[in-house]
Amino acid sequence: MKVRFLKYILTILSLVVLAFNTEAKQFVVVIDPGHGGKDYGAIGAVTNEKTINLNVAKKLGEKIRKNYGEDEVKVVYTRDKDVFIALNDRARIANEAKGDLFISIHVNSVDKKNKRRATIAGTEVYTCGLHRTESNLEVAKRENAVMYLEDDYSQKYQGFDPTSPESYIAFELNQSKHLDRSIEFATLAKDYLTTTARRVDKGVKQAGFWVLWSTGMPAVLVELDFISNPTSEKFMASANGVEKLSKSLYQAFEDYYTAVNGGQRPAGTATAAKSGDNSKKSEPAAVADSVEEYAAESDAPATVEYRVQVLANDKAVSTSSRLFKGEKVSEYFDRGMYKYTVGHFRSQAEAEKSLRRLRKKFPQAFIIKMENGRRVD
Ligand SMILES: [Zn+2]
Structure with a gap:
């Protein structure tokens, strides 16, 4: 049975x-x-x-x-x-x-x-x-x-x-x-x-x-x-x-x-499945801000790290711009765009905690993975 x-x-x-x-x-x-x-x-x-x-x-x-x-x-x-x-x-x-x-x-x-x-x-x-x-x-x-x-x-x-x-x-x-x-x-x-x-x-x-x-x-x-x-x-x-x-x-x-589709014809499923996962994980939820969340946003870069991207633009934006609503941001340049991120996290889970907080200020914020200063996700 x-x-x-x-x-x-x-x-x-x-x-x-x-x-x-x-x-x-x-x-x-x-x-x-x-x-x-x-x-x-x-x-x-x-x-x-x-x-x-x-x-x-x-x-x-x-x-x-x-x-x-x-x-x-x-x-x-x-x-x-x-x-x-x-x-x-x-x-x-x-x-x-x-x-x-x-x-x-x-x-x-x-x-x-x-x-x-x-x-x-x-x-x-x-x-x-x-x-x-x-x-x-x-x-x-x-x-x-x-x-x-x-x-x-x-x-x-x-x-x-x-x-x-x-x-x-x-x-x-x-x-x-x-x-x-x-x-x-x-x-x-x-x-x-x-x-x-x-x-x-x-x-x-x-x-x-x-x-x-x-x-x-x-x-x-x-x-x-x-x-x-x-x-x-x-x-x-x-x-x-x-x-x-x-x-x-x-x-x-x-x-x-x-x-x-990763250079494949017919398509592999890797890309589609991955992005599907990400959107599920990064769904915004109303979670109270906590001291730990802020503390996790330490500014020490690691070789592999996660960040929360809040803005991308074709021209550089001052990191002290009002657009960042008081957040301390880092800039990186990728595929022709200047991109701005908050935090340096060792794990996706840590980044997600901050994402929930940041989504209140930046509804379209999302998590990226960086390796030696370059985006790898
Ligand atoms: Zn038209």
Whole structure:
């Protein structure tokens, strides 16, 4: 009886493990063609943004489906026809699909008042974060403005006002644990769009896009090119243009997918399983601050250590900045970003204690592992 029961338990356990493995293996890419339906996006002379976005998105999805089995990569569209989808519904679709990567596809435009309107061209790939220039903010404002097409936008978006600069302060500390991966994909997308599709390189940038902010996964917003430039518009409206643009994004996807899966095709489960574990462990919990927690944040670096990362930025930030809310931080430079951490812990468990405290000040804080001053997780 006992043996049989044990066997039963083992069978159940192995089924659970199997189910978990199958789930972890499948990579979900969410493709988000911007605008749609009553929302045309940027308007050109011969076409419009919503049409280009959808054409490129569908071609990209086709290419992924052609090269990967559904058990490896699942393609989810926020829309696959000409319909209006609210920003919060796009985010909901992505989050419910438990996406591993969110690619929002858009077309840029220059304001009619700008004299250089017809000559400005090029591709820009955005991750969510604080804009560095006014023009980056303008792009985010324009893309966020679709909220105005909804009657109850103020309620739906918790008072976020797409045209008010103050609203964008919320994005300042949105340096989530997905930022590195987002920048990784954004860089690949930019690289291929400027080579395969031969677009002008306008760089990888950060700005406060609501839709990127509300998706809990690596997320980028691609501005393919400018519809206000007649040559660029013609390219994006052509079958050849759609093919080249979608091919560029596909190549970026292939490189990215290979990288996050440890260079394996088909995918290994290590990366997905690991990140799943981490998010469970680092779930915020309301725990009273204690003297021990503070004491554990000693400033003596060890060869292998854990730290709590609270901020990343493309420019260096003074360690005495108000942004750190009185915390003593250390800086390190990694993958093109300046990153700021609190504490030097000998174990993950010690770091977790402080993480709970720090999450109250920095909701997106997370634990990193360092070896001899370099990040190894
Ligand atoms: Zn757009």
